[in-house]
Amino acid sequence: MNTEPKGSTPGLLPSNNAIDISLNPTTSPATFATTQTCEECQPPRPAAPVAPSGPDSNSSEQSEDVDEAQKEPKFGSNLEKIESTYPEGGLRGWLVVLGSFSGMLASFGYMNTIGTYQAYLAENQLSHYSESSIGWIFSIYVFLSFGCGIQIGPIFDAKGPKMLVLSGSILLMLSVMLLGVCTQYWHFVLVFGVLGGVGTSLIFTPAISAIAHFFKVKRGNATGIAACGGSVGGIIFPLMLQSLFAKLGWAWATRIQGFVFLFLLIIANLLIRSRLPPTPGGSVLPDFRIFKQIPFLLVTIGTYFLEWGLFVPITYMISFGLASNAMSHSFAFQMIAIFNAGSSLGRWAPGYLADKFGRYNTMVATVFLCMSSSLGLWLPAATLAADGGNKTVIFGLTVTYALFMGFASGSNISLTPVCVGMLCDTKQYGRYYATCYTIVSFGTLTGVPLAGAIIQACNGNYWGVTLFTGLCYACALACFTAVRVIKVGWDWRIIY
Template sequence: MSTQDNGSKPGLLPRNNTINTSLNPTTSPQTCQASPPQDSDCQVIDSSGEDVESGATSPVNEKVEAIYPEGGLQAWLVVFGSFSGMVAGFGYMNTIGIYQAYLTEHQLSEYSESTIGWIFSLYIFLSFFCGLQIGPVFDAKGPRVLVALGTVFLLLSVFLMGSCTKYWHFLIVFGVLGGIGTSLIFTPAVSAIAHFFMLKRANATGLAATGGSVGGVIFPLMLQSLFPKVGWAWALRIQGFIFIVLLIPANLLIKSRLPPRPGGTLLPDFLIFRQPAFAIVTIGTYCLEWGLFIPITYLTSYSLASGAMSSTFAYQIIAIFNAGSCLGRWAPGYMADKWGRYNTMVGTIIGCMSTTLALWLPATVFSTRTSGPDGVPSTTIFALTVTYALLMGFASGSNISLTPVCVGMLCDTEEYGRYYATCYTIVSFGTLTGVPIAGAIIAACDGAYWGVATFTGLCYVCAGACFLSVRVMKVGWKLNVLY
């Protein structure tokens, strides 16, 4: 069979051991990228793992399964440890909408939305930016020390935040300590799964990533109930005690398996951006994260300002968002292993774009026209907002679970931590600026939210164009190709 020239030698497994396959055995064989150290011929196989030309079981799959366990007790314990760590780390991240709404009404009520937004954007920025060094350290040294340090930083953040009263307190305790702690936990949690899974990597990563959504459901509902009963300080301390329970299995179970790449260093390598596909995926991921954290941060504030629901339900809207995301982080990963990782990613991005522009944008516009004879009923705004939270939560789940898998398809597994970390070093600057930009847009629109809804939708338009471009670069426009 013929292969494209990707700077690889013939007779090797595809790069990252991933095969672009055709759903139709009669179509021309698709392209494989080669990567050492395997020596089997690159073959076109269908989703059942059979050789398209001979009908026999593909030796490519047999080789991959020999290198990667693709299951077993140890592999699934790693997934569970990653899940547990992400309930704490990403659960902390997915609760920022509750923190933002509470601080805006209480401790930081004298500050503008944009100014308060810098606290949360700094947190998100460090959560991703620190991966620049954490990824290569994971590749060389493994996850043990990283996860232990992340546990210390994250626990310090959540316990100390209960005592914060001033702006700079929150900037340091939540923004700096919390951001570094989250990064130290989630980067090894994601990277470790790649050492145990290849053919089922998207599914395994998606299962682990649901932990963040589970935390994003539990913690907002818990805090909403605790704030009036025990106050801000003790509500955060109770959350901290739960983090201790969650981070114990993360420290015990997250582990690496593959040895570091010979000659590897701890230094990041920005020369990999000379690969056009990787550069475009990084731009697309930048736009994804730019758009994702705007509704996570401001959906509760919008719900409070809309007047379409009670303040109690407004605090629950982010839990509805994360409930949709819980299924949305696993299901696309499961489908991606069968339908293609980039194919599924493009589909979910279209879902994010369409729900934002077709549901949230009209709701924000209607919120400005609730009075007068032509006013829009609050029930309409309520229905649009709740539907958006649920559907957008589902569609955006892949932003976290599938992105590392898509990045991993462009590199060897031994370099996965470096590629993933380098990508998110650039992406982190989008998370640093996205939330304050949204706050400035709200101010420019006199407190209305139609501007941020439009901005969010456009972010997903750009992200979809990038991921679709890489898909076309690799396998062309044929719709029946798994990639």
């Protein structure tokens, strides 16, 4: 019997394996097994038994039984092939990307509109509260959006995304629909902060994690496309609310936003799916022992500083525009839309480039741009505004900063999941990503109120908070650079 394997061997092509090694040196046992030759991977086939002579022999039946035994798949080996073979697209894969885009258009669109809510509430329902007190509403929201992932990620790994996305959709719809009847401070804390935060987390964690089941070589590009949903929402909803607040008032403006959410979340529930089978008997409990891995610990610390700095301009850019007197009231409310317009390109383009030039290489470059734009554009604008400087210069610096920072900070959402995924097996991706963002959530809890306190300490001026933002990105830059150096050294020609 000829024992040479025929046909194509399931698994990644050799060229893809080469890319995987360059992008992710930490190779799981399952992935390593598929990179061997067929002779090394497959157990030796037993020789076909010699058919006995004589009229009573059933040689043909025995031969068929042997062939069937040889063809019978082993569960373990098939599971390894499934885990290590990625479709890199296809109809199912891109439908998952579409579902994730829709889910993040609603959930992250809600998040990227907090600057509009903050400015409106500070002038109306909560005008008698300080900037720092109002900031706690949005800090609780962002904290829960990321912090709840510590449990959601492991549940995704063990059970899949269906019930998580459905539960998140219900909570997010309750949040946006009840927002219109809120009048007291504690109303906003419960409805926007708690309901909205938990709902957002239940949607965006599975939306990000599901993409990793279908893409590996092209994961940066696919994640970037899906993450664009949040920035597109950050363009649409602030402009929509600015118009509706004047025409229909607070209550109906937020309800109309809710109806848009309903359509988007239906699409998300229909399309977000996982591919890898749930781990039999898999635990849904977090495991903090993974922080013993120094690269993962540094990525978590770096992401902490990224998010600590990111939500400062998202929350206070409109307030700065109003306080600077360098732009009209209506244009100040459009600043967050300009920021998210830059972010739309910034969430996709770095992801696409990362697949070609290296995920950490691209991350370091974009974080450097975040730091440079904060210290080189927003800080001078805030300093001039504090001194009563030229309003035309302040206007130009602020708009330029919104575009550059929006573009550069888009990678904070699209590339961070990909960088985390390079440090673990795909079947553990939800746990790693959720554990990272649970720690990061404490930065988002304190970042916005701390920025509000800094503004108050600077007598209502914004130079202190812009300096804080720039320093946060400097710390993040040091952490991501350290991970890259630990993994592949200082040679920036290496794709990593």
